[in-house]
Amino acid sequence: FVIMELVETEKDYVKDLGSVVEGYIATIQSADPTSLPSSLQGKDKIVFGNIHQIYDWHKETFQQEIEKCLEDEEKVGSVFTRYERRLYMYVKYCENKPKSEYVVAENTDYFEDMRQKLGHRLQLADLLIKPVQRIMKYQLLLKDILKYTERAHLNTTDLEKALKVMHVVPKAADDMMNVGRLQGFDGKVTAQGKLLLQDTLQVCEMKDSKVMMMRERRVFLFEQIIIFSEVVEKKKNMASYIYKNSIKVLLFSNCHYII
Numbered sequence: 001f002v003i004m005e006l007v008e009t010e011k012d013y014v015k016d017l018g019s020v021v022e023g024y025i026a027t028i029q030s031a032d033p034t035s036l037p038s039s040l041q042g043k044d045k046i047v048f049g050n051i052h053q054i055y056d057w058h059k060e061t062f063q064q065e066i067e068k069c070l071e072d073e074e075k076v077g078s079v080f081t082r083y084e085r086r087l088y089m090y091v092k093y094c095e096n097k098p099k100s101e102y103v104v105a106e107n108t109d110y111f112e113d114m115r116q117k118l119g120h121r122l123q124l125a126d127l128l129i130k131p132v133q134r135i136m137k138y139q140l141l142l143k144d145i146l147k148y149t150e151r152a153h154l155n156t157t158d159l160e161k162a163l164k165v166m167h168v169v170p171k172a173a174d175d176m177m178n179v180g181r182l183q184g185f186d187g188k189v190t191a192q193g194k195l196l197l198q199d200t201l202q203v204c205e206m207k208d209s210k211v212m213m214m215r216e217r218r219v220f221l222f223e224q225i226i227i228f229s230e231v232v233e234k235k236k237n238m239a240s241y242i243y244k245n246s247i248k249v250l251l252f253s254n255c256h257y258i259i
Contacts, residue, residue, distance in 0.1 A: 002144045003069055003076060009137070010058070010066050016122070016130045017055035023118045024111070024127075025052060039106045047103050047128075049096035054089050054131055062086075076145055077158030080138070084165045090135040091169065095176035095190075098240070100128060135173055139166040179220065182229055184243035193223025203228060217244065224249055 229241035
């Protein structure tokens with residue numbers, strides 16, 4: 001039952017991706033660039049990120065591999081582990097997602113008009129969130145498949161490996177989506193090494209060299225730097241982070257030294 005759900009939802013997902021690629025992207029690419037709103041000109045790659053690449057891979061490869069699992073259910077785990085590197089496309093997509101949201105919000109009327117002309121039920125913003133939802137959903141489906149496989153006393157080695165993959169990839173995607181919401185940092189965030197931890201904390205700040213103030217800050221710990229940012233709620237469930245300060249981190253042996 002769960003594998004059938006995986007297959008059917010994969011078909012729906014590919015169809016939704018197709019609505020973006022064959023609908024919105026195709027329309028914009030075939031249009032006269034001067035007919036686009038000035039706030040959208042030259043920004044199609046920001047709006048859509050690498051969704052075309054994701055669509056092509058799912059349509060041409062991954063969907064077929066998933067469907068084969070209906071005939072051999074024990075192959076489910078190996079499908080995810082085999083394509084682990086390809087699944088990291090989602091990390092890149094999620095890193096770009098905050099920038100995409102901003103441009104789409106700036107051009108709401110234009111995209112709504114295009115939606116009506118295309119005859120789509122869902123708005124563009126609803127379609128562009130699909131890859132984020134899908135990469136998270138795989139983990140839940142695999143957990144259910146693993147549960148039923150254990151009950152049937154079948155081999156779960158590949159499924160356990162797949163579940164680990166689908167824990168790491170979505171976490172990396174979510175981390176980079178939060179990093180993508182950071183504004184005002186004078187430098188390339190992706191050049192600061194691996195993101196080790198991130199959280200919203202109460203941070204003690206010095207004011208006028210005398211008074212200590214407690215502030216809520218979103219803190220990003222990279223291998224080379226700690227970044228402190230202010231949380232700004234712009235929309236429901238969509239925050240952005242304004243850069244406030246940073247501290248360089250020296251990594252020596254297994255110890256961390258802050259300078």
